[in-house]
Amino acid sequence: MNILITGSNGQLGNEMRVLSVSHSRHTYFFTDVEELDITSSDAVSSFVQSNAIDLIVNCAAYTNVDKAEEDEATAMKINGEALAVLGSQGVRVIHISTDYVFSGDEHVPCRETDPVAPRTAYGRTKYEGEKNLLAVCPEAVILRTAWLYSSFGNNFVKTMIRLGKEKEQLGVVFDQIGTPTYAADLAQAIFTVIESSVWRPGIYHFTNEGVCSWYDFTIAIHSLAGITKCHVFPISSEEYVYKTPRPHYSVLDKSKFKKTFGVEIPYWLDGLKRCMLAISELAS
Numbered sequence: 001m002n003i004l005i006t007g008s009n010g011q012l013g014n015e016m017r018v019l020s021v022s023h024s025r026h027t028y029f030f031t032d033v034e035e036l037d038i039t040s041s042d043a044v045s046s047f048v049q050s051n052a053i054d055l056i057v058n059c060a061a062y063t064n065v066d067k068a069e070e071d072e073a074t075a076m077k078i079n080g081e082a083l084a085v086l087g088s089q090g091v092r093v094i095h096i097s098t099d100y101v102f103s104g105d106e107h108v109p110c111r112e113t114d115p116v117a118p119r120t121a122y123g124r125t126k127y128e129g130e131k132n133l134l135a136v137c138p139e140a141v142i143l144r145t146a147w148l149y150s151s152f153g154n155n156f157v158k159t160m161i162r163l164g165k166e167k168e169q170l171g172v173v174f175d176q177i178g179t180p181t182y183a184a185d186l187a188q189a190i191f192t193v194i195e196s197s198v199w200r201p202g203i204y205h206f207t208n209e210g211v212c213s214w215y216d217f218t219i220a221i222h223s224l225a226g227i228t229k230c231h232v233f234p235i236s237s238e239e240y241v242y243k244t245p246r247p248h249y250s251v252l253d254k255s256k257f258k259k260t261f262g263v264e265i266p267y268w269l270d271g272l273k274r275c276m277l278a279i280s281e282l283a284s
């Protein structure tokens with residue numbers, strides 16, 4: 001297959017690049033906004049046709065949650081409107097969405113069939129993207145994920161390592177619960193979909209297994225990084241000034257993905273250990 005990966009300079013796109021090496025029977029076209037702006041209908045059509053693309057994996061997105069509040073129009077172009085473009089090419093599409101389509105007020109893991117209620121501009125634009133894609137490409141696969149991190153790009157893991165080295169004390173929110181997800185494991189899930197003997201369209205939830213708070217996550221990061229001189233203490237969401245409201249409970253139920261594709265999903269701490277190894281290898 002000829003596979004187009006958009007947004008390939010991001011966390012997930014880079015992990016797709018790494019994993020593609022072990023799936024070498026396909027031909028890959030790794031692009032980011034400089035090579036292919038997904039909001040340009042002409043550019044996307046021309047790229048898909050001239051390279052005889054069979055499948056688009058959309059890793060491109062406007063992911064800055066706070067900036068999206070200030071510039072929802074731009075976020076909507078990339079996260080919302082571009083999905084109509086990508087879905088209209090007459091080829092298969094795998095798209096990534098987010099836990100932010102839900103309100104985050106629930107106390108049980110969200111299923112794919114649960115009602116959505118985005119509370120943020122980012123969540124609204126991502127939900128528009130889902131709808132726009134499915135309207136023109138009902139055979140698409142959408143994977144909703146959460147709390148993504150990687151050895152590539154900037155993310156919570158790298159920020160906590162830096163702050164742990166700089167600060168003696170660090171307050172981290174303990175009353176927001178979710179599942180940290182190693183982008184390499186999400187990339188593996190995407191390849192599970194690609195290599196499946198039958199194309200199984202639909203919306204699926206995919207994160208690592210287990211749950212924790214940002215506080216627990218930070219303790220684990222510092223422990224694995226050997227950071228001992230920074231005292232990490234729990235604070236409530238009210239004590240941390242957020243520009244944008246954050247979900248209190250954003251755990252996704254992954255039963256459908258596991259059952260459909262017959263796979264087990266790694267525990268979040270296992271993913272974190274592998275990511276920390278990758279970060280230390282990149283640094284050496």
Ligand SMILES: NC(=O)c1ccc[n+]([C@@H]2O[C@H](COP(=O)([O-])OP(=O)(O)OC[C@H]3O[C@@H](n4cnc5c(N)ncnc54)[C@H](OP(=O)(O)O)[C@@H]3O)[C@@H](O)[C@H]2O)c1
Binds near residue numbers: 009037059
């Ligand atoms: N990060 C998370 O915690 C998280 C959580 C839930 C879901 N997700 C979803 O998971 C997916 C992957 O996220 P990620 O963390 O890998 O994102 P990321 O690191 O921000 O990467 C996104 C990439 O898309 C590029 N891009 C932006 N606009 C584009 C355009 N018009 N055309 C082509 N490329 C464009 C970005 O370039 P610039 O950097 O130059 O803008 C960036 O390289 C996204 O769909 C995201 O919404 C992420």
